[in-house]
Amino acid sequence: MAPPPQGASSTALSDVELAARLARGAGEVLVAARHRSLLTGRMLGDVGDAVAQAWIAAVLTTHRPHDAILSEEARDSGARLRSERVWIIDPLDGTREYASGRDDWAVHIALTVDGAPTDCAVSLPATGELFRTDEVSQADEPSGxxxxxxxxxxxxxxxxxxxxxxxxxxxxxxxxxxxxxxxxxxxxxxxxxxxxxxxxxxxxxxxxxxxxxxxxxxxxxxxxxxxxxxxxxxxxxxxxxxxxxxxxxxxxx
The missing domain is CATH 3.40.190.80 (D-Maltodextrin-Binding Protein; domain 2)
Structure with a gap:
């Protein structure tokens, strides 16, 4: 696990802890946006994409100001190609599932170093599950x-x-x-x-x-x-x- 760069937030979160908190936090934002079905369908999906992106970007800017970002919901400037550390994120994976009220959607947060994913987290907010690279293992039995x-x-x-x-x-x-x-x-x-x-x-x-x-x-x-x-x-x-x-x-x- 790579150490936080100089100039990062004084909270000094490890990369994997930051990834996990981003995945869980964005998921909580997205679940909240479904509040009492005041928004549905495409409008809910568009709002979910936008608010999750804004929240994740603000947190990364605060805690990893020198890292590059590649996100589905943000313009790709190409500056990331000159960076060893790049966060690759999908603020809302499965917008159609999310907007239609299903549970099988996710939030993806990955730190890559020299092109390889190192510290990552995936949350399934509708079911309350969080998978992070420091706390996972292969299931014992095959499912077929x-x-x-x-x-x-x-x-x-x-x-x-x-x-x-x-x-x-x-x-x-x-x-x-x-x-x-x-x-x-x-x-x-x-x-x-x-x-x-x-x-x-x-x-x-x-x-x-x-x-x-x-x-x-x-x-x-x-x-x-x-x-x-x-x-x-x-x-x-x-x-x-x-x-x-x-x-x-x-x-x-």
């Missing part, structure tokens, strides 16, 4: 399930489910899918249709800390803070099925 989209199997996931004899398990947002694997509700999450870095950086950081296998389909590591912050494909799975998983994906592609 593959997490998939709410809309069901696609070609990639159908292929993997058949090859590894995994049953589909439907979940909403990317963070909720990844945490289903961390929690042990599913054995794998396969995504081959592309995501932005903020969609998977914190989830992959947490999953790696839990001892899960995380990589591109070709087995190479997922590298962050790229000039084009886009990840074409990735897999998160139990370490004991990683070899079989990569073999199946290799045959597919």
């Amino acid at each position: 399930r593959l997490v998939v989209s709410r809309y069901g199997l696609n070609y990639d996931t159908a292929w993997v489910a058949d090859r590894l004899s995994l049953r589909p398990y439907s979940v909403g947002s990317a963070g909720a899918k990844a945490m289903a694997v961390v929690r042990g509700d599913a054995d794998a999450y396969v995504h081959g249709t592309g995501q932005y870095e903020w969609d998977n950086c914190a989830p992959i950081g947490v999953a790696l800390a839990a001892g899960l296998h995380c990589s591109r389909f070709d087995g190479s590591p997922v590298v962050y803070n790229r000039s084009r912050p886009y990840v074409r494909d990735f897999v998160i799975c139990r370490s004991d099925i990683a070899e079989e998983m990569l073999s199946a994906l290799g045959d597919l592609f």
Whole structure:
């Protein structure tokens, strides 16, 4: 864990503690914005995105003023490319799930150092769960399930489910899918249709800390803070099925 840079807030929070407090705090803000269903649908989603972004940005500016930030809800200036320490955040992962009253949405907070996620947290605010890189471990028993989209199997996931004899398990947002694997509700999450870095950086950081296998389909590591912050494909799975998983994906592609 990298130490806080000079000039950081006098509270001297560690990076992982700050990530955890950001994930939990933004989640509390988002839950509060749902108050008595005064806002719903697209309006609620837009407000949630905006208020969570503003709160996270203010906290990072206060506590890590010299770090760079890449966020779904903020303009990317490109200055982050000259920084070793970059916070990659998604203030509200799963805006549609959040706005429709579902529970399977998340907040992603990740610190990356030289392109690798180091101190990360993912909160599932509607269920009160918080996953952080210093407090996670791989589930003991396999579930026999593959997490998939709410809309069901696609070609990639159908292929993997058949090859590894995994049953589909439907979940909403990317963070909720990844945490289903961390929690042990599913054995794998396969995504081959592309995501932005903020969609998977914190989830992959947490999953790696839990001892899960995380990589591109070709087995190479997922590298962050790229000039084009886009990840074409990735897999998160139990370490004991990683070899079989990569073999199946290799045959597919």
